[in-house]
Amino acid sequence: MRAARFYGAGDVRVEDIPEPTPKEGEVLIDVKWGGICGSDLHEYILGPLVIPTKERPHALTGDSMPITLGHEFCGRLSKVPTGAKGAGGEELKEGMPVMVDPRLHCRACFSCHEGATNVCSKWGFLGLHSADRGGFAEKVAVQARMCYPLPESVDLKDAALIEPLAVGRRALTVSGVTDWSKLTVLVVGGGPVGLAVLFNLRAAGARKVFLSEPTARRQDQCRQLADQVFNPMQMKVPDECRKLTDEQGVDVVFDCAGITPGMHDGMAALKPKGVYVNVAGWEGPLTLPMGLVMIKEITLKMTLAYDDKDFGDTVKDYIAGR
Numbered sequence: 001m002r003a004a005r006f007y008g009a010g011d012v013r014v015e016d017i018p019e020p021t022p023k024e025g026e027v028l029i030d031v032k033w034g035g036i037c038g039s040d041l042h043e044y045i046l047g048p049l050v051i052p053t054k055e056r057p058h059a060l061t062g063d064s065m066p067i068t069l070g071h072e073f074c075g076r077l078s079k080v081p082t083g084a085k086g087a088g089g090e091e092l093k094e095g096m097p098v099m100v101d102p103r104l105h106c107r108a109c110f111s112c113h114e115g116a117t118n119v120c121s122k123w124g125f126l127g128l129h130s131a132d133r134g135g136f137a138e139k140v141a142v143q144a145r146m147c148y149p150l151p152e153s154v155d156l157k158d159a160a161l162i163e164p165l166a167v168g169r170r171a172l173t174v175s176g177v178t179d180w181s182k183l184t185v186l187v188v189g190g191g192p193v194g195l196a197v198l199f200n201l202r203a204a205g206a207r208k209v210f211l212s213e214p215t216a217r218r219q220d221q222c223r224q225l226a227d228q229v230f231n232p233m234q235m236k237v238p239d240e241c242r243k244l245t246d247e248q249g250v251d252v253v254f255d256c257a258g259i260t261p262g263m264h265d266g267m268a269a270l271k272p273k274g275v276y277v278n279v280a281g282w283e284g285p286l287t288l289p290m291g292l293v294m295i296k297e298i299t300l301k302m303t304l305a306y307d308d309k310d311f312g313d314t315v316k317d318y319i320a321g322r
Contacts, residue, residue: 035072071127073135168196189257
């Protein structure tokens with residue numbers, strides 16, 4: 001079969017490799033759609049970053065480059081062992097459309113026992129940390145418990161977006177906010193993850209949502225979801241946010257850009273004691289502007305991917321909304 005495999009920065013090759021043979025507890029999926037994640041782009045430009053090498057193989061899989069890429073994927077089951085059950089305990093059947101939760105975790109460490117599987121001590125992803133279990137291939141074998149059955153009415157090209165939508169949902173969970181109806185929010189960065197956060201904010205009923213994004217095309221893509229869209233190259237985003245919040249500043253900021261100027265704007269736009277949630281994967285060190293963080297007593301939170309509940313809830317809401 002054909003597969004897109006990562007060999008190093010700027011070196012992704014579409015090759016012929018053997019079709020996977022499912023191991024015990026695994027099902028075989030005919031991949032229909034897969035998305036390119038920002039982490040895939042980071043690896044292509046600067047990698048290997050988290051992709052394992054021979055010198056540092058992955059702690060859970062033991063694998064190293066080359067790696068078949070792709071962790072945002074869905075497809076149809078083509079081989080299913082008798083009695084195989086999906087993530088919610090549903091019986092899996094051949095031909096069934098499924099979305100895959102691509103996370104790898106040990107199920108034995110403290111974090112896993114606490115239900116925080118996304119911060120497992122040996123965390124990983126299909127398509128990043130498993131040599132032949134990536135979604136940028138014609139077929140992939142995965143554990144049955146990683147599969148979420150989908151109704152036939154769902155268009156699989158849209159279903160592949162469940163994974164980044166789960167990232168956006170996790171960002172809202174990490175913020176600690178339970179009622180968005182009275183809050184004003186700034187999203188920094190209108191790329192795919194920024195869009196995912198915007199969709200989740202609208203679904204959660206956020207009172208006002210602003211976006212800071214310099215690219216015209218992304219501005220246009222986000223206008224239907226944001227109350228105001230700011231170009232940080234042409235205006236001072238913190239000033240604009242204060243004008244629209246009676247000079248108080250926004251309640252929450254979601255950083256989906258991962259660049260220093262955006263972080264400074266976001267923290268300057270926050271009201272005192274506001275919450276700053278970093279969703280972005282930074283390509284370099286994150287240096288905090290202490291003059292803003294300390295004086296305002298800003299709460300800084302980080303989010304990594306999603307846990308079982310965030311992913312499962314995203315699937316349920318996606319199906320319900322179709």
